Amino acid sequence: MRGLRKRYGPTLAVDALSFTARPGQVTGFVGPNGAGKSTTLRMIMGLDRPDAGSALVGGRPYRSLRTPLCRLGAMLDASAVHPARRARDHLRWLAHAGGLPRRRVEEVIELTGLASAAGRRAGGFSLGMRQRLGIAAALLGDPPALMFDEPVNGLDPEGITWIRGLLRSLAAEGRAVLVSSHLMSELEGGADRLVVIGRGRLIADTSVADLLEAASGGRVELRTAERQEAMTVLARAGATVTAAGPGAVTVAGLPAERIIALLTGEGVAFSGVSEHRASLEEAYMELTRDAVEFRAVAGREAP
Numbered sequence: 649m650r651g652l653r654k655r656y657g658p659t660l661a662v663d664a665l666s667f668t669a670r671p672g673q674v675t676g677f678v679g680p681n682g683a684g685k686s687t688t689l690r691m692i693m694g695l696d697r698p699d700a701g702s703a704l705v706g707g708r709p710y711r712s713l714r715t716p717l718c719r720l721g722a723m724l725d726a727s728a729v730h731p732a733r734r735a736r737d738h739l740r741w742l743a744h745a746g747g748l749p750r751r752r753v754e755e756v757i758e759l760t761g762l763a764s765a766a767g768r769r770a771g772g773f774s775l776g777m778r779q780r781l782g783i784a785a786a787l788l789g790d791p792p793a794l795m796f797d798e799p800v801n802g803l804d805p806e807g808i809t810w811i812r813g814l815l816r817s818l819a820a821e822g823r824a825v826l827v828s829s830h831l832m833s834e835l836e837g838g839a840d841r842l843v844v845i846g847r848g849r850l851i852a853d854t855s856v857a858d859l860l861e862a863a864s865g866g867r868v869e870l871r872t873a874e875r876q877e878a879m880t881v882l883a884r885a886g887a888t889v890t891a892a893g894p895g896a897v898t899v900a901g902l903p904a905e906r907i908i909a910l911l912t913g914e915g916v917a918f919s920g921v922s923e924h925r926a927s928l929e930e931a932y933m934e935l936t937r938d939a940v941e942f943r944a945v946a947g948r949e950a951p
């Protein structure tokens with residue numbers, strides 16, 4: 649995506665958006681409801697025309713691809729299936745239209761665990777089965793790039809774990825996988841990189857590891873039954889100390905070794921000292937806080 653922009657009447661849905669989903673990685677595409685994710689994915693597939701900028705698949709516009717199913721597999725809307733059509737027949741007409749062999753249909757049915765449901769009409773499918781069918785359709789052409797719009801939305805924990813594993817294995821095969829979500833927690837353990845957008849604009853384009861490290865901010869978790877004494881000792885040594893539940897303290901501004909030395913020296917008992925690991929959700933909150941300030945500044949600068 650380079651400088652993508654899309655306006656719907658008064659709404660600037662996507663604004664100056666640039667990012668790349670790279671081979672061998674799961675790129676999480678995250679932003680709150682209405683941030684512009686679906687609009688971006690539609691522009692990638694040529695279903696919406698950008699007002700400015702371009703979206704390329706393997707260096708070319710999607711609409712110019714001669715064998716699109718073999719270049720980019722996509723699930724934008726899992727319910728976009730004729731309810732009276734059986735799952736296998738749905739996949740067969742797609743394969744036929746894309747010039748793909750029939751045996752590929754059976755392969756993707758196996759890959760997505762749909763074997764026992766393939767003869768049933770899609771209208772009676774649960775949400776989880778519809779998602780599997782949408783993913784099967786995306787995999788038909790064995791494409792090097794895949795994108796899924798909110799694939800875990802509304803799924804049970806088992807379904808979420810399955811999709812997460814599938815995305816990881818597709819990326820491990822060297823494919824570029826772009827997956828959108830409005831919940832950061834859904835991407836925890838699933839994405840390598842994150843592209844975060846808000847109100848159509850890029851907020852962050854970063855590896856998950858870098859984001860978590862920045863959000864963890866060198867803080868240390870301390871477990872102690874003598875919380876008050878520990879907080880007094882550490883605050884006196886210049887640390888910023890926050891009570892984090894019964895028997896737990898979060899310490900900023902002192903390394904773990906120094907905390908251990910201080911508490912031992914003062915005879916304060918403790919049972920654990922560990923580096924604080926921020927959750928992806930925490931990291932997201934920090935990012936969004938910055939984004940709000942950024943938006944306020946951007947708003948003032950606007951003509």
Ligand SMILES: Nc1ncnc2c1ncn2[C@@H]1O[C@H](COP(=O)(O)OP(=O)(O)OP(=O)(O)O)[C@@H](O)[C@H]1O
Nearest residue numbers: 656659661679680681682683684685686687688830
């Ligand atoms: N066809 C359309 N006509 C008018 N406005 C639209 C259209 N499509 C999207 N929008 C608006 O553009 C903005 C971005 O919408 P979009 O659906 O891309 O967001 P999203 O990040 O995918 O949100 P969600 O997580 O809710 O799916 C929203 O304000 C939406 O109301």
